[in-house]
Amino acid sequence: MAVPSYTVVEGGSIITPRGFQAAGLHCGLKKTERNDIGAIVCEVPAAAAAVYTTNIFQAAPLQTTRESLANGVLRAVIVNSGNANACTGKQGDADAYEMRALAAESFGVDADDVAVASTGVIGENLKMDRVRDGIARLSGALRSDADGGEQFSQSILTTDLVKKELCVTVQIDGKPVVIAGAAKGSGMIHPNMATMLAFVTTDAKIGSESLHKLLRRTTDDTFNMITVDGDTSTNDMLVAMASGLSDQKKELNEQHKDWTAFAEAFAAVCEHLAKAISRDGEGATKLVEVTVTGADSTDSARAIAKTVIGSSLVKTAVYGADANWGRIIAAVGRAGVPVNPYTVDIKLGDIVVLTASQPVKFDEDIALEYLKGDDVLITVELNMGSEKATAWGCDLTYDYVRINAAYRT
Amino acid sequence: MAVPSYTVVEGGSIITPRGFQAAGLHCGLKKTERNDIGAIVCEVPAAAAAVYTTNIFQAAPLQTTRESLANGVLRAVIVNSGNANACTGKQGDADAYEMRALAAESFGVDADDVAVASTGVIGENLKMDRVRDGIARLSGALRSDADGGEQFSQSILTTDLVKKELCVTVQIDGKPVVIAGAAKGSGMIHPNMATMLAFVTTDAKIGSESLHKLLRRTTDDTFNMITVDGDTSTNDMLVAMASGLSDQKKELNEQHKDWTAFAEAFAAVCEHLAKAISRDGEGATKLVEVTVTGADSTDSARAIAKTVIGSSLVKTAVYGADANWGRIIAAVGRAGVPVNPYTVDIKLGDIVVLTASQPVKFDEDIALEYLKGDDVLITVELNMGSEKATAWGCDLTYDYVRINAAYRT
Numbered sequence A, B: 001m002a003v004p005s006y007t008v009v010e011g012g013s014i015i016t017p018r019g020f021q022a023a024g025l026h027c028g029l030k031k032t033e034r035n036d037i038g039a040i041v042c043e044v045p046a047a048a049a050a051v052y053t054t055n056i057f058q059a060a061p062l063q064t065t066r067e068s069l070a071n072g073v074l075r076a077v078i079v080n081s082g083n084a085n086a087c088t089g090k091q092g093d094a095d096a097y098e099m100r101a102l103a104a105e106s107f108g109v110d111a112d113d114v115a116v117a118s119t120g121v122i123g124e125n126l127k128m129d130r131v132r133d134g135i136a137r138l139s140g141a142l143r144s145d146a147d148g149g150e151q152f153s154q155s156i157l158t159t160d161l162v163k164k165e166l167c168v169t170v171q172i173d174g175k176p177v178v179i180a181g182a183a184k185g186s187g188m189i190h191p192n193m194a195t196m197l198a199f200v201t202t203d204a205k206i207g208s209e210s211l212h213k214l215l216r217r218t219t220d221d222t223f224n225m226i227t228v229d230g231d232t233s234t235n236d237m238l239v240a241m242a243s244g245l246s247d248q249k250k251e252l253n254e255q256h257k258d259w260t261a262f263a264e265a266f267a268a269v270c271e272h273l274a275k276a277i278s279r280d281g282e283g284a285t286k287l288v289e290v291t292v293t294g295a296d297s298t299d300s301a302r303a304i305a306k307t308v309i310g311s312s313l314v315k316t317a318v319y320g321a322d323a324n325w326g327r328i329i330a331a332v333g334r335a336g337v338p339v340n341p342y343t344v345d346i347k348l349g350d351i352v353v354l355t356a357s358q359p360v361k362f363d364e365d366i367a368l369e370y371l372k373g374d375d376v377l378i379t380v381e382l383n384m385g386s387e388k389a390t391a392w393g394c395d396l397t398y399d400y401v402r403i404n405a406a407y408r409t
Helices: A060-071 A089-107 A128-141 A146-155 A208-221 A259-279 A298-310 A312-319 A325-333 A364-371 A398-405 B060-071 B089-107 B128-141 B146-155 B208-221 B259-279 B298-310 B312-319 B325-333 B364-371 B398-405
Strands: A006-008 A020-025 A037-052 A073-083 A114-121 A164-172 A175-184 A197-202 A237-242 A287-295 A345-348 A351-355 A375-381 A387-394 B006-008 B020-025 B037-052 B073-083 B114-121 B164-172 B175-184 B197-202 B237-242 B287-295 B345-348 B351-355 B375-381 B387-394
Touching: A006 A259, A020 A128, A020 A146, A037 A060, A037 A089, A037 A128, A037 A146, A037 A197, A037 A208, A060 A073, A060 A089, A060 A114, A060 A237, A073 A089, A073 A128, A073 A146, A073 A197, A073 A237, A089 A114, A089 A128, A114 A237, A146 A164, A146 A175, A164 A259, A175 A259, A197 A259, A208 A237, A208 A259, A259 A287, A259 A387, A287 A298, A287 A312, A298 A312, A298 A325, A298 A375, A298 A387, A312 A325, A312 B398, A325 A345, A325 A351, A325 A375, A345 A364, A351 A364, A398 B312, A398 B398, B006 B259, B020 B128, B020 B146, B037 B060, B037 B089, B037 B128, B037 B146, B037 B197, B037 B208, B060 B073, B060 B089, B060 B114, B060 B237, B073 B089, B073 B128, B073 B146, B073 B197, B073 B237, B089 B114, B089 B128, B114 B237, B146 B164, B146 B175, B164 B259, B175 B259, B197 B259, B208 B237, B208 B259, B259 B287, B259 B387, B287 B298, B287 B312, B298 B312, B298 B325, B298 B375, B298 B387, B312 B325, B325 B345, B325 B351, B325 B375, B345 B364, B351 B364
Parallel strands: A073 A114, A197 A237, A287 A375, B073 B114, B197 B237, B287 B375
Antiparallel strands: A006 A164, A020 A037, A037 A073, A037 A237, A164 A175, A175 A197, A287 A387, A345 A351, A345 A375, B006 B164, B020 B037, B037 B073, B037 B237, B164 B175, B175 B197, B287 B387, B345 B351, B345 B375
16 A cells, blocks of 8 residues: 555644634524534635536525536535425525525625535425524634534534544645545435535645546545435535645646645545445444456446445345345346456455355355454455446445334324 | 226136146255245247346356247246355356256256246255256146146245236137236345246247247336346346137237237236235335326336335335425436426325425325325326336335345344
8 A cells, every 4th residue: 555645634624724714503404402504714715616416406505506616716605404405496596595695795705606505304495584593693603723613514414423524634845735524424315304515625726627627536436436325315515615825836736746645635535524424324334345346447347336335235234244245246247337247256355255256165254253343345356457446335224214214103 | 097908817827828737846945845946838839038137147047048948939947946046157057957958858848948947045056956856746746727826836936925926818819818927026136035037828829029029028117117126136037938729810919900908918917927026025015106207208207217116215215104205306306317307296196295396285194194005106297298107116114124134143
């Protein structure tokens, strides 16, 4: 393993990169007293980029955010949890624009420099009196210290059991640049009041175009490679903002000598958040990682990794600590991409269970012990080429059914 | 609703069409005393056709059956349950050919007129001594009475809770023609020892080419529109055999004046079996039917219906009797086909919950009562065109997780 380009900043959060403040508080959108509205504000115009859900039914705030990002600049993000503002009609659109305008006023920035994100129940209009009250109080709550990051990270959670964040530092032009991320995600939607939102801040000097390109590429390898239940939300959004306030000398782009180091550090933040979302999937007891190697294309490797990680039968087998490789090979075979049926090897951790598509005798007790752990690695070697991909997910448990079935009854 | 072309034959089974005998018995492949080997034998060469799983890892018997069907004629089908003979290497291939040869000898027919089907555990070689004993005893057990059909239907089951069969009669050239089917299916594979196998017999006079065309078309609307867990098995197979022994005068093909009546009756048998498999899905408490109307193409309608019926969040909501239309619309939006985001109507039974993609107030108590029933119909009207499709599935329950996780631990 090569030495990583970056160092983890213990205790760092979304406000650790220079130029960012954050806040979170409770305004009454959630039934409990937990934070349900939050903001990240940058003291200078930040180069910014975003990626969005591919669901055709996109929630109102996504369109608002798209408009704000047309010029590649953001000063602030306003986020609420407890209500997704999705399938809410013209009133929903109006509410998203009003959130943007109120945040701009509260933080003293232009409305078209504000991104809006929502997560929670689908199909109910926002209680705008509470949102107005929350946004008015947010400007006074903004902090550039650890508490600001903590309050923000709490404000975006729904059915999540833990907050998800990571902060790293990487040397660019011999100077430290900081990258931080915060995310939420657990299941898809109502009644789970959950979807995936992620925010990445950095003080790197980087143009919005380079940032966007990096964001898309990194998303393909991280956030787009996770699944909890296969259900793509209407609200998924990932926003990145770069303040440019580090001491770095030359603007980052693909020609910069430290581009690879930066991209690696950026990917580490995104991968950490993506894995944290998978591990905290609804009802999950463990993180499952599927790596497909020896593929003839990256697309094939991704398709197979995502099919295996998404298989209900593989997920229940992992929950039951059952070394059931037949379910894995069957998932490989239905991924919709060409596979040589005679050359597949499968490992559970280090335990070889299949070689050249044929069963291998293995110690069931050792496999059982391995599968009882918190982390399960499945490796599928296709022996067809040299491309690879990794996907992350979780097991399928009684609690997943309970969380998603026991809502109104 | 138009009057159907066919009449259900109460108490009919796979041997009711003229020319067929069947048998089933226990030879020791299942741990319990239940039947685990069975056969259908036709007294004349039957026009025959089959469709197979699309999984790349196809079990050994599928290749054997393909070879037997090369000339479009079958005299017999030999089936075992308890072992799928999949991922079993060269020995598995040899075992499938030996099953074919033994059955041919036992029933006094040519080996290349015998189809072979297996269902059960993946990755273990067949206990051929037991298979040999079973096949030797089958010829003496063949019956053309109801008991023969009953024993056969039992012999193909694995985790299935109920047998699945239907027999209908339809007038062709003013004479009764009989079509019967038997199927099994519950989850995918080991440890469920389940996959989908279906057999259709008829005494219609029809060439194997017309039969094959009808089989493929009907499969697209029936067996290919069901899902229990999204996991395509390595062993799925549907075999149809036509003895031609009815009193029907002219051979059936698309030009025959009664073709539509025959196709409708044939589809009714397949649809019945497909729905029965869905209702008996692992852990299922109810049958869920999703109909998509107003689509701009049949392919789009199918893709959306299958995405909705396969959504874990929709399935758990149905289990919890939760009128959670947000999950339905989110599934519609991720089906990968164009949808107008402003024109979708959704009904649960007769209860309108969404009109023009906007929530409609409905009585929660009435919806709860409806969703507690054994049959749940979800209708999605896209208002884009005039094509439609229906898919069938089941709810996702604690028992699904129990059945699939609690195997070895």
